Amino acid sequence: MKRHLMNIAPVIARGGHYAMVVGDQASYLGAHVSTAHLLGKIASEVGFSVEEIFVWRKRRPSTKSKMIEEHALILQRTKR
Secondary structure, eight states: OHHHHHHHGGGSOTTOEEEEEEEOEEOTTOOEEOHHHHHHHHHHHTTEEEEEEEEEEEEOOTTOSSOEEEEEEEEEEOOO
16 A cells, blocks of 8 residues: 555645545454554655544444444645
């Protein structure tokens, strides 16, 4: 994903926005991984700032009975 963000950064104008919907992960060991927050940190390394993260929907994974969330990650291009 870092490579992807690095590749799209030059085609987004400074101040422009980029949005994606990403799902949290729940491993077989039950460890919760907040994908949107991790991607937000990666995005900040390559010229984006996190404008907003919000719950897009909740879903039930096929391997677990506990609901997990999908988040919308809204980024803003900060530098060239």
